[in-house]
Amino acid sequence: MTSPAESKTDESRAGESRRPMIEAVGLSKFYGPFAAAREVDFSVREGELVAFLGPNGAGKSTTMKMLTGYIAPSEGEARIAGHNMMEDRIEGSKHLGYLPESGPLYYEMTPMGMLNFFADARGLSKTVKKDRIDAVIDICDLSSVVYKPISKLSKGFKQRVGMSQALLHEPDVLIMDEPTAGLDPNQVRGVRKTMRKLSETKTILLSTHILQEVEAMASRVVMINEGRLVYDGDVAGLRQKGDVTLDDAFHTLTKGAHI
Structure with missing residues (x-):
């Protein structure tokens, strides 16, 4: 033993x-x-x-x-x-996924628009992009705000949007x-x-x-x-x-x- x-x-x-x-x-x-x-x-x-x-x-x-x-x-x-x-x-x-103290958010975008932008910037294929965006929306619990302008979100939701981009490319x-x-x-x-x-x-x-x-x-x-x-x-x-x-x-x- x-x-x-x-x-x-x-x-x-x-x-x-x-x-x-x-x-x-x-x-x-x-x-x-x-x-x-x-x-x-x-x-x-x-x-x-x-x-x-x-x-x-x-x-x-x-x-x-x-x-x-x-x-x-x-x-x-x-x-x-x-x-x-x-x-x-x-x-x-x-x-590397990086979430700085003040996350990289584009306030005029929606979370969905921003995730699409970051996915394209990272060169994710269409199939992988859709799967990863769905995954991080679920992980970060963003489904209720995914089409709202980031500028209108609470600080907590903004933080979660920042976390979602850090996780996007797995x-x-x-x-x-x-x-x-x-x-x-x-x-x-x-x-x-x-x-x-x-x-x-x-x-x-x-x-x-x-x-x-x-x-x-x-x-x-x-x-x-x-x-x-x-x-x-x-x-x-x-x-x-x-x-x-x-x-x-x-x-x-x-x-x-x-x-």
């Missing part, structure tokens, strides 16, 4: 055998003398859902933009599915910056369920300020403060950094930060 300790070791070895899909290799971004990120180094392997934490201004969004190839690092390298996102961004982007990797921002509790519950389902087949890096989401969804936590990595490990290990709760641990690791 296998002991719990042996099972945990086997699980860790299985995780280590999966290839890294998101890699930050010594990533730094300087704006004059200011370092928005400095020597950030971590990887996310196949099948992991990793929460990316830090106070406001810690460098989370900057790091995510470097990982996606949206901005160039001053130093270091960002890789998606093994592709250097500065040298081979087109190939890397085929594997990427292996998802990078999502505050995907539940502006959603009501029922919508947050739905997003959590969707994220858990997606993590069965995809690799996900998820930025959030809501620590309950970390416990509900993440298998691992990466935390930065003032542009530097301060924690990389499981949720249980993070909790031990504080007195009792994740809030305590967050405070301990980000003391002096302006939240």
Whole structure:
């Protein structure tokens, strides 16, 4: 009979055998003398859902933009599915779905019109396009608003439209910056369920300020403060950094930060 300790070791070895899909290799971004990120180094392997934490201004969004190839690092390298996102961004982007903090929405379009536009931009065939648009409308629960102008939608629906475009081309990797921002509790519950389902087949890096989401969804936590990595490990290990709760641990690791 296998002991719990042996099972945990086997699980860790299985995780280590999966290839890294998101890699930050010594990533730094300087704006004059200011370092928005400095020597950030971590990887996310196949099948992991990793929460990316830090106070406001810690460098989370900057790091995510470097990982996606949206901005160039001053130093270091960002890789998606093994592709250097500065040298081979087109190939890397085929594997990547990205939802920035302010999603790429065209307010004069309807969700259906925008999804058709993004499908054409990504070169999806007619058959694949229809199937994928139907799929993301279902996943993101957009059927009731799919023909309404995006400008008329609530913030929650706008967020879901942004998520739908990130999922449209069925990427292996998802990078999502505050995907539940502006959603009501029922919508947050739905997003959590969707994220858990997606993590069965995809690799996900998820930025959030809501620590309950970390416990509900993440298998691992990466935390930065003032542009530097301060924690990389499981949720249980993070909790031990504080007195009792994740809030305590967050405070301990980000003391002096302006939240």
